Amino acid sequence: MDPLSVTASAIAIAALAAQSCKQTYSLISGITDAPQSITHSQNLLIQTEDSLVALEQLVTNNKTSAILESTLRAISLERTLKSTRDICSDFSAAVANITKHSTDTKFSFRDRISVHLREGKINGFNQQLSDCRRTLVLVLGSINLILSSRTSEDIERLREEFQAQETALWDLNTQLRNQLSLPVPDTETKIEQNSDLSLTLQDLCKETLAATEAKRTGQRFGDMLIEDRSMAMQGIVGNRQEGVEQTFGKLTATKESRAFQGQMSSEAFAAMFGGRSST
Incomplete structure (x- = not known):
């Protein structure tokens, strides 16, 4: 399989x-004097389109990233994107049917009654x-966080952001699960559709949560070359940070080098770098 196929597919489906x-x-924006439910639909559509465009741009801008590709493979994003597309298409067809007597300048009384009768839908x-x-907003946030964490050096801030993101994903997953127990006033087909969508979104939340937890923090360092009476360091000094993924380049010190990569306590760091022998 083309290593970029998952990324390319996500870009296409998001678009x-x-x-x-x-x-x-x-x-629906052409409906004059639309009822409140339709106005709410308009706002949601704008917000959802903005989120989808942002997701498409993020994936496009990082389409060669191996980290992005592996993250997309770990989550079922395509199913939610397709569900969003299908929901909009179905709603368009329904609105076109119940507003067929209206014009751009007048919302007919007959159609207004039809909309009122279908308020539940x-x-x-x-x-x-x-x-x-x-x-999608939470998935977008998680992907952004995972990508930015690869080069961030502010571990504490990053940890807080990951924890907040994980909590938000967990809360949304719980809300979606609880919605399945609520009564749905419509046909069995409608109940099945709601259940399928809720399960799809729950799966995406859980998978994104797992991917976020797996990539909680990380640091990436390039090569370091210090010669002669060198001292060097790369990594975290202080209290040990659990779950930190670190990637290092080549570290060359030579001669009187004292080098360090990874994590080190403040005491050990002071003992290693606190003094320099004289020659």
């Missing part, structure tokens, strides 16, 4: 989902799209 959001928004769409958007 299609964003386009579906845009088309749906264009359709519109609210259901809003809930589904909101769940997709919230999940």
Whole structure:
């Protein structure tokens, strides 16, 4: 398999989902004096499209990253992107059907009644799209965090950000799971669709949480060359930081070198680098 195929596929599907959001928004934004539920749909579509575009740009800008590719392989992002696209397409078809008597300048009384009668379906769409958007926002945040953590040196800040992200993913997963126990006022098909979407989003939350935990912190260092009476260091000094992934380049010291890579206590560091022998 092409090592970039997962990344390329994510870019393509995110673009299609964003386009579906845009088309749906264009359709319903033309409804004059739209009811509150439709106005809410418009806002959700804008927000979801923005999230999808941001995700597409992030993946595109890092499409050669092995870290990104491995992260995308670990999560079922495509299923959620396709679900988002399909939800918008289905909603577009439904809205086109119930507003067929209206024009760009007038929302017909007959269609207004139709929308009112289908208020539950519109609210259901809003809930589904909101769940997709919230999940995508957290996935986007996790991918950003995983990518930025490879070169960050602020371990404590990074740890706090990862913990906050993991908590948010866990909370959303719990909310999605609890929604399955709520009554759904519609057909069995509707219940099955809601259940399928909720399970898809739960899977993505759990997989993203696992990927985030696995990549919690990391440091990447390049080569270091210090000669003559050199001293050197690369890594963390102080309290031991659990779960930190460190990658080092070549470290050359020579002669009176004292080198260090990895993690070291403050006491050991002081003993190693605190004094320099004279010659």
